[in-house]
Amino acid sequence: MQRIACSMMLAAALLVLLPTAPAIAAIDFFGTAKIKPTFYDNFDFNDNKNDAFIINEGGLTGDQHIRAELRLGWKATGERWSVKMIAEADVIMEKDTADRSYYGGAVSYEGKPNAGGEFGIERAELLYRFFPWLELETGWDVRALDIKTGGLLFGDDHPFLGFRGNVARNLRYELLYLPIQNRSTLPKSDDTEDVLRSPDADDWRVYTLKLIRDFGGKSAFLPQSPFFGNGTGHNNTLSLSLSPVYAYSDNDSAQAQIHYYGVEATGQAGWFKPYFEVVAADGEFDDGKDISAWAMFAGLELTMNKAFNPYVAFRYTQGDDDASDNDVEGWVGVGDIARFTPLIGMDGNILGEDMGQSYGATLYSYSPERSFKTNRYGGIGNGGSGDNPGQKLLAVGTRGDLSRWIPHLLYKTQAFFIWYDETANLTNIRTPGEKVDDYAGTTFDLQLLYAFNKNFSIDYIFSTFIPGNGIKDQFGDDPAFVNCLTLAWSY
Secondary structure: OHHHHHHHHHHHHHHHHHHHOOOOOOEEEEEEEEEEEEEEEOOOOOOOOOOOOEEEOOEEEOOEEEEEEEEEEEEEEOOOEEEEEEEEEEEEOOHHHHHOOOOOOOOEEOOEEOOOOOOEEEEEEEEEEEEOOEEEEEEOOOEEOOOOOOOOOOEEOOOEEEEEEEEEOOEEEEEEEEEEEEOOOOOOOOOOOOOOOOOOOOEEEEEEEEEEEEEEEEOOOOOOOHHHOOOOOOOOEEEEEEEEEEEEEEEOOOOEEEEEEEEEEEEEEOOEEEEEEEEEEEEEEOOOOEEEEEEEEEEEEEOOOOOOEEEEEEEEEOOOOOOOOOEEOOOOOOOOOHHHOOOOOOOOOHHHOOOOOOOOOOOOOOOOOOOOOOOEEEOHHHOEEOOOOOEEEEEEEEEEEOOOOOOOEEEEEEEEEEEOOOOOOOOOOOOOOOOOOOEEEEEEEEEEEEEEEOOEEEEEEEEEEEEOHHHHHHOOOOOEEEEEEEEEEEO
């Protein structure tokens, strides 16, 4: 009887507790599927030579190919927490990747990674909010320091661990630890002290702090004038977001330590939307070479109407003027993310593709950081050289929604005029002994996107890099091209 009574009491207690127990979190599924027939041509600016391989998100490729970016995501949320994961297969479409026919026991085939090994958790974001001023965040989702402006310093889906929160009204912060590279050759049991390697010899860790201070909103202080686009008082937005940024790059793999200091600013005043950032690098290599460089971005967009929003921008990265001295002055950030910035970025234009074999801009980056292999201290894959020539880029363009004339049609078009900042380290092949010309060349991008509905769209990009005398002096005089069609399903 005593056992029965205890069981009844336990059952009664469970009945009391069950209504107050937290409900099981709902899981939302989402995803995208993109098929991208693409044609690369002449990335070496020379019709008489075959291009070297080009790397994109699907792997090593070139010429005509079809890339598939297939994503399935799910998210669960609670009162203080959330878990988001996105699984992805991003491959060049061919028999090997479709059938995974050389999966078992293969390490490399024709220089390509093991087929079938590309599928996995591409992004993960795990959050828990203890207080409004303290939210734990970890995973490997996209994090960035300056992606809203020029993308000169950092943006990527590297692993992270950190905190963020609101510390005052309109004042937020984010503090991150980024283990960008952690592939040490660990000591073996039979190693002696003569060959014993430090377990962190190949590590690269970055520590960042960003503050975001928001000012204003709609304001009667903005003059009611047609010049500001608010002659009737309807477009009186006046806002500013100011973000001081600090990053410390402890790059043991490159044997360099760098401090980055900067500020990012965005805003709006009626029709006008300004973008600005400036960043400085100060550090040194273990061998005593001094790292000192800076970069900046400034842009202005005029939001006149849905169909026509012209903009102008200037992007600068310092170049090195003497590769033989101990001053390393070519700008290299933690990871240039220009391709995905809102004003002059375009996901698929030629300057954001891998042009490491010629101009030196690698995937996602607009600046020529891979012109050399010396004095590397950052960039995607840790391949950016501090001896690079730097860049002066002037951009003009416009974008908009043409649905007034053709329903569901969006466009963006822009031209870049590109100069080298310094050319002393470059070699003139066309006229040996002469200095390489400053003008690298001109790029032109045209993007058209037609959305049939919210679940399916077609996006086409035509992009070309027309070489200037600076490119002709080093490589050739034939234009480079990208043609990319994206068939996109969203669900």
